[in-house]
Amino acid sequence: MKYPCTAVGRAVAACATAATLLTGCGVQKTGVIEVGGPATVMAADPKGQYLLFFLSTEERLTPVVRFQEDYGLPGHTEPVDAPTDITALFAGPLADERAAGLRTELPKLNGPVGVSTSPGKVQIVLPLAVRPLGKPAVRQLVCTAAFAQDGDGTAEVTLQGEDGALPPARC
């Protein structure tokens, strides 16, 4: 009894396995699979464009483009006027930017911004205490300043406030 049953049982089991293998799988779900690079939509033009970094709803740095003309400056000057740029950043997103869900964590600015540059380096002097600034706020400042310094946004940025300087950072 034992032997034939196991023989038949094995055959049935094998057939059942084969059947499920064949029929039980159509198109399966997958995890997230990365394929290739992103889509490049535009190039930042260092001449006459300001890149300001605000925060999206998910706390991500999101760039917006402003032109020098927006500030009454002649276009296509090089480099962009960093103090103007920083000041605009502190001013917060415009209406259409706010409509797209962008916001800032920087406080209001009450005083002029000082910028000193050397090749690959930017020092921003702010009329406020920098240490209490949150991390997103610091990143907003660093990235905006870096892109104001050169088109690559690779410059090392040092934030100098009333309470001292933060360690140099890159965007």
Add this chain to the structure above:
Amino acid sequence: MSRRKARIGLRTRLVLAFLLVAAISAATTATLAYRAARTAILKQAQDTAVSSLRDRVQRLGTSLPVETQSLREQLLAIARQGKPRTWVVFAEYGSVRVSSGTSPVSTVITPALREAALANPHGAFQRVDKGGTPYLTVAMPTVFRAGKTARPTGLVVYAVMPLNEEEIQVRAMVTAARDGAFPGLAAALVPALLAARSVLRPVRDLRKAARNMGSGRLDTRIPVKGSDELADLARTFNESAVELERTVGELRAAEARARRFASDVSHELRTPLAGMLAVTEVLDEDAARLAPDTAAAVRLISAETGKLAVLVEDLMEISRFDARAAELNADEVDVAQAIRKTLTSRHWTDPAQVVTDLPEGIRARLDPRRFDVVVANLVGNALRHGSAPVTVRLRTETCGNGPTGDHGAVRVVTEVEDSGPGIPADALPHIFERFYKADAARTRSAGSGLGLAITLENVRLHGGTVRAANGPAGGAVFTVTIPLTGEEATE
């Protein structure tokens, strides 16, 4: 349990095993092929979708922050150019949600895909299943080029494409594999049966050969084909058969030698006896004229010569039976007359000695000489070992179901009963053995000691039986039963 085991024979097991192997290999092949084909189909669809979405999105003209109205128009254009099929395109930027469809937000795109698209500026896809329909969701984050580096813009375009057609193709492959497997299995049944046959034929041959050997045909051999295990088995069988045949042959030869020796000895004794027996008369006649001692010696020699002649004759007869050289010279005779002639020729005619009950008209096909020996031996034995009067009865009987199953066969029954004390129970089974002495005290009987053995052989030669028993009156009863084949034999 063992019956069940026996019912599932070797053939069934072989065929099942063969089919099982065929099924497993068919299933494995089908599964692997299916997987490869499915992967190919889906990969084609996915790669096409991802790269075409990337192409379309790269042609997108957008400002930062995005301008909702123009973005929506561009999404509608992308949606129309969907590849490989139409898709619904969604764009997400900050809290902006725009789509080419009716709903600005897709319910199919998973948070994991969103997370991956925002965290890592790489194209990505994910297959999801929504309400039984498989979807391909592709995420295409956008970046802008700033000098040598690229930075995410925060805008991610998603495409959602149902995989219905791929699903149908994949399912068609499954159906094809399944439909191919069953005829394949049916076709596998043919080689399975052939293989089973090729295994079973030697097994059957072996069984037949073993049965032949069992029934005494020791020259049975199996043709050895090939060099597999079954051939080894056949070879071993043949070797054993050779050995067995040799051993049995030797035994038979030894037995034949022993028989021939007995026959030769008896035969060699006949020639001197022929000379001696011819002159016993001379001795008997002249004994009276000799000195008493010489006369006694001469008479002794004469008498013993006669007994020796009878013994040698009986030994010759027995060895002829042993050599199966005894012939039945059958003739149709009147049985009562034959018995009477036997009694008369032996001078057993005194009613105080022998009483007969011999109904007339029973004719049977017998060898008269051998039947004479049978009757004479039985009556002589009864007179010697039992006591007079000896009754000889003859009758026929019709047996309803004889030992051979022939319905209504008629047999001649001859009974010889004496009035003595009967045969001891312990002697009955041995009474027909050669030189058997029922009375141990008597070392040598008047007969040769072969009389009843010869009787038995003679009756057997007629196809009959002889039984010894003790009758109700106490005397020994010998019953000879011989088939009455005369009527059929002489039409």
Add this chain to the structure above:
Amino acid sequence: MPRVLLIEDDPSVREGIGLGLRRRGHEVRTTPTGEAGLAAIGEFRPDLLLLDLMLPGMNGVQVCRQVREAGQLPIIMLTARGDDFDVVIGLEAGADDYIVKPARTEVIEARIRAVLRRIEEPAGRAAVEFQGDLAIDRAGLNVAKAGERMALAPSELKLLLYLSAAPEQVFSRQQLLEQVWEHSYHGDARLVDACVRRLRNKIEDQPGSPRYIQTVRGFGYRFGPL
């Protein structure tokens, strides 16, 4: 007393049988070989030949045939085995009877007398009877077929005379053995069968479908009906 020629190779058998028969008044000549025996026939003129079947050189069956070709000398074979095929061959060769060795002298003598004895003539019958083509002379003891005299061995002649004396009467083999050969009822029926075959070969036109000596299956033989 009959003159008996004994051809036997074994000296003690030769001497024993010779001694026994001489005691009973027979004139006996013995020879050890067939060749010597055949030579002795012309000179000794025996009434009967006792012939051992197993002889060195020329064997008994050959001797038997030669004697039969020459005449009607009665022949009794001496054989070691009664069941032997030799007996049948000897009977076919023309022997009238046989004796199985060893045998007592009285048995041998009884056979000799039986073979030599003439059939008792039925009283009041014609000397010569005509049955079909056969002319049977009971007094002269010879048989002619279509005028030609037939050479019949003693047993053949006796069988024919016995059967033809009672035409159409059936005799069993056992009866014929008792009456013609003077054997016991239980004697060897092959004697009868062999003799009938020999006789048919001589007197029948077609031995395969006999006219004179007919077989009655299950019972025996009869003469005629013609």
